[in-house]
Amino acid sequence: MMALARAPGLAWLIWHDVRVKARGREAGRWGRWIAIVLLAIAPVIGGALMAWRVRGGADVPAAALGYVGAVLAGMLLVMVSSAYAHVLRLGRDRGELELLLTAPIPVPRVVAARVAGVQAVVALPFLLLTLPFFLTSALLGHVGWLAGPLVVISVALVATALALTIGAGLERLLGPARAKLLAQIAGVGLAASVFAIGQAPNFAPVWFEATLKRLSQRPPAPWDWPALAVFGQPLPLIGVLSLAIAAAVFATRLAASRLEAAPVDPVSAPATARSVRPPRFGSGPVAVLYGKELKLLARDPELVSQIGQQLVFMVPILALIFTDGEVTPARLAAAGVFLAGALTSSLAWLVLCAEDAPDLIATAPLRPGIALRAKLAAALTPPLLMVAALALIVVSRSPVAAAVMLPMALITGLVSAAMQAWTQPPARRSAFRKRYRSSLLMAVGEFILLGSMALATRLLLVPSWWTLAALAVPVLLLAGVWWFRPKPAE
Amino acid sequence: MHAPIPALQIRGLMKAFEGFQAVAGLDLVVPAGQIYALLGPNGAGKTTTLRMVTGLARPDAGEISVFGVDAVADPIAAKQLIAWLPDEPLLYDKLTPLEYLAFIAGLWGVPAADAEPRAQALLTRLTLWDKRDIRCEGFSRGMKQKVALAGALIHQPRLLILDEPLTGLDAAAARSVKDILLEQVAAGGTVILTTHILEVAERMAQRIGIIRAGRLVAEGSMAELAAGRDAGTTLEQLFLEFAAQ
Numbered sequence: 001m002m003a004l005a006r007a008p009g010l011a012w013l014i015w016h017d018v019r020v021k022a023r024g025r026e027a028g029r030w031g032r033w034i035a036i037v038l039l040a041i042a043p044v045i046g047g048a049l050m051a052w053r054v055r056g057g058a059d060v061p062a063a064a065l066g067y068v069g070a071v072l073a074g075m076l077l078v079m080v081s082s083a084y085a086h087v088l089r090l091g092r093d094r095g096e097l098e099l100l101l102t103a104p105i106p107v108p109r110v111v112a113a114r115v116a117g118v119q120a121v122v123a124l125p126f127l128l129l130t131l132p133f134f135l136t137s138a139l140l141g142h143v144g145w146l147a148g149p150l151v152v153i154s155v156a157l158v159a160t161a162l163a164l165t166i167g168a169g170l171e172r173l174l175g176p177a178r179a180k181l182l183a184q185i186a187g188v189g190l191a192a193s194v195f196a197i198g199q200a201p202n203f204a205p206v207w208f209e210a211t212l213k214r215l216s217q218r219p220p221a222p223w224d225w226p227a228l229a230v231f232g233q234p235l236p237l238i239g240v241l242s243l244a245i246a247a248a249v250f251a252t253r254l255a256a257s258r259l260e261a262a263p264v265d266p267v268s269a270p271a272t273a274r275s276v277r278p279p280r281f282g283s284g285p286v287a288v289l290y291g292k293e294l295k296l297l298a299r300d301p302e303l304v305s306q307i308g309q310q311l312v313f314m315v316p317i318l319a320l321i322f323t324d325g326e327v328t329p330a331r332l333a334a335a336g337v338f339l340a341g342a343l344t345s346s347l348a349w350l351v352l353c354a355e356d357a358p359d360l361i362a363t364a365p366l367r368p369g370i371a372l373r374a375k376l377a378a379a380l381t382p383p384l385l386m387v388a389a390l391a392l393i394v395v396s397r398s399p400v401a402a403a404v405m406l407p408m409a410l411i412t413g414l415v416s417a418a419m420q421a422w423t424q425p426p427a428r429r430s431a432f433r434k435r436y437r438s439s440l441l442m443a444v445g446e447f448i449l450l451g452s453m454a455l456a457t458r459l460l461l462v463p464s465w466w467t468l469a470a471l472a473v474p475v476l477l478l479a480g481v482w483w484f485r486p487k488p489a490e
Numbered sequence: 491m492h493a494p495i496p497a498l499q500i501r502g503l504m505k506a507f508e509g510f511q512a513v514a515g516l517d518l519v520v521p522a523g524q525i526y527a528l529l530g531p532n533g534a535g536k537t538t539t540l541r542m543v544t545g546l547a548r549p550d551a552g553e554i555s556v557f558g559v560d561a562v563a564d565p566i567a568a569k570q571l572i573a574w575l576p577d578e579p580l581l582y583d584k585l586t587p588l589e590y591l592a593f594i595a596g597l598w599g600v601p602a603a604d605a606e607p608r609a610q611a612l613l614t615r616l617t618l619w620d621k622r623d624i625r626c627e628g629f630s631r632g633m634k635q636k637v638a639l640a641g642a643l644i645h646q647p648r649l650l651i652l653d654e655p656l657t658g659l660d661a662a663a664a665r666s667v668k669d670i671l672l673e674q675v676a677a678g679g680t681v682i683l684t685t686h687i688l689e690v691a692e693r694m695a696q697r698i699g700i701i702r703a704g705r706l707v708a709e710g711s712m713a714e715l716a717a718g719r720d721a722g723t724t725l726e727q728l729f730l731e732f733a734a735q
Contacts, residue, residue: 279592281609282602288593292582299584299625357580360641363544364597365569 013100013113014120040128047132055140060231066215068227072155074194079122079159080166081190084183086118087163090255111256115160119248123156144232151230151237154244161247164254184305285366286374293351293378303429307346311339329398330461333405336390337412338454340383344413345446347379348420354429372421380413404460412453415474419446422485445481449474495558497522497649497680498543503552505538505704512538514704515552520697522557522648525671525681527691527698531733535704536684540651544574557648570598573647577654579638583627587618587637590626591644598645605644612640616666632663639667643674650674652683656690668694692725700732708732 054061100110127149134148170179200208218224228236283291297303352375355361361371387409395402423442456470498520505513513535520526530536541547543554545565554561554568561568582590588609595605613619616636621629626637635658642650650671656664671681671694685691691698692712700708708715708728716723 279586279589280602281592281595281605282600283592283596285597285599288596292585292593295589296582296584356582359544359546359574359576360580360594361597362546363569363572363574365566365599366597367566 010109010112010116013105013110014116017113017117043129044132047130047134048136051133051136051140054137055142059142059144060228060233062218063216065218065224065227068230069219069224070215072151072226072230074197075126075152076155076159076162077190078194079126079156080162081187083118083122083156083160083163084167085187086121087160087167087255088180088183090114090118090258108252108256112252115164115248115252115255119153119156119160119251122160123153126152126156142231145230147232147237148230151226151240154229154240155226157244157251158247161251161254164251164258168254168258181301181305184301188305188308285364285370286377289361289371289374290378293375294381296356297347297350297378297382300429303350307343310346311342329394329401330458332390332394333401333408333461334454334458336387336394336405337408337457338450340387340409341412341416341450341453343383343386344379345416345420345450347382348376348413348417349424350429351375351379352417352421353424354427356429358426376414376417379417380410383413384409398461401461404457408453408457408460412450412474415449415453415478416446418478419449419481422481425486445477449477452477494522496520496555497524497557498682499553499555500539500543501553503539503542503554504550505535505542505547506550512704513542513549516701516704516706518699518706518709520680520682522680523675523678524696525675525683525694527695528682528684528701529688529691529698529729530684530701534701534733536701537653538704539701540574540653540682540684544572544651545569546574571648573642573645573650575638575642575650575652575655577657579631579634580641581626581634581638584625586623586625587613587640588622590637590641594641594644600645608644608646609640612643615670616640631658632660635659636663636666639670643670646679648679650679650681652681654685655683656685656687688725688729698725700729702733 130152131149134145137145167179167183170182173179174182200211219227222236222239225236225239229240352372364371384406387406391402391405394405419442452470452473456467459467459470496519498518500516500518503513503516503518504511512533516535516539518528518539528536528539538547542549543556543561545561545568549562556568556571559568559571582593585593591609591612592605595602595609600608610619613622616639618633618636618640621633626634629637635655639655642652652671655667655671659667668690671683675681683691683695695712697709697711698715699706712725715725715728719728
């Protein structure tokens, strides 16, 4: 493949970038492929079925233009959020970037390749989701709809340019660190909004109906152009593609100027003194280990936002618990147990598996198990505080539900932490986002565990003998994980 | 009269990794109150040996004694006497130097009355006092190495073990690290270091041990090692000779 693109052309540089990013660890490669196939099944079947349903209709369905426009607007928002995260990382991996920048290649070409990488990453998930629909529709007679993927790519190009513009503006106004924090908070908020809108039929059926009605009306020109472009209308399509090309050129120029203006990675630039409380000397090993873990967690906004995002992704699952819109103490207790387990799992990975100085802890004169217990206490503290706050809401309506929720959350947290400690290899904290990439089985196992514990909590409050069956699942799961856990090797 | 207790005594130490014999019956005695340079080509077993001394790896066979304490049978008591400084500093980027020192002091159980003034003295000595409240994430490699060295010294170890302590340091930082090691020995401490910079070993170490394929092949002071050879024989020449045997 590399031979097809002549070195050191733009295509060759893009291919180099893709190859470097795509090469993960050899271990777990089959797991990744299985995950990809499983994830691809839904859009392929769903897209084909949807295309079958709309076959034979008008080439430009006027009633659908509002919906399509709304979907494109939503897609643009999510893409901007995704692009922003990548734009923030654009200047990182300086070692490799600086190698390319010192090579006898025009700088704009290197930057264009980097920006193209971001654009591809932003567009790819949406292309995978929509391609089956557009391709099947084309096969069923709507050939013009093949313009759909081009519009998706165009939206990605515009989103990347917008993200770069926002990034440059925010960095100028707030500085790199605050701009990054703001972007992370906005990312969590955006993800939460998207999921909340996805669950609107359950939470707010009246509002959802009214919005659908409004969207069924065709938007005024030129706001209907993106939707018309999706259906292959020549003039709107040319307009959208022209806008996308202009955005891509602008993005490359802006990225090049940003790289020149910030020749070192802002993250590793020398920090300034902060007003911190002087540390307490003379504390014991448990106290310093516990305090250290909480301090490291609190001081890493990137990790905190990633944990926030992961919890936000639990919203659709929790929504299943509230499907009929009724919030009972038993349901809140179950939701609390689920969230506590999910949060503990993330934190346990960070404090148990992602220790930055394992040799330091190992050479300290500590009794066996002391470090583990202190770290476990640190991982359990935030989830238990969260559950305690929830218990305060629940206790006035049902003291029993609150009394059941707290110990169940503790047990779920301990079981989640044990699964992390037994199965996850040591890693750097920066690998937090990718921790499940090598083990789909582990992710599924954790999901089953959390679901069973939440179900057991609800059944316990009914009460029902089925609670025992629900509790048997995590017991069996834990036994299996213990049995098959990787054996330590020095 | 009793013989003085050595800082480190190793007998018949063995360690293998997946069929590779990293340490093969090593015998070593490091007298107290000296700088001891442990040299050897890459893969000779230096780091593996030191990791077993510090409790980071378990020996397959053999004895390790730190100031008379059996490090295999009672690792906690032995660890109380040792500080370990690997070539990659063991730091937390999100902690400040002062917080890091408070953390290490807590792990080694140093009372506040001792730890606090000691932390100030160490950070001042290493020209880091004005950076005590800045998180380590933006520090250069040399600054990180100095923070790690301060951490290693905060609990006043009787045996300081350093693996390639001067890697990546600029001249000024390397100078201050060397001065601190000499001060440590002058105050009665013992230092074991590994280094590939043979001039450092030649100038600083009272005794030098050369290991090859997990065994000690030569040991003694520079004068003892060079005995019977031309005047002006350098450690580099000796090292190449012993390592090639």
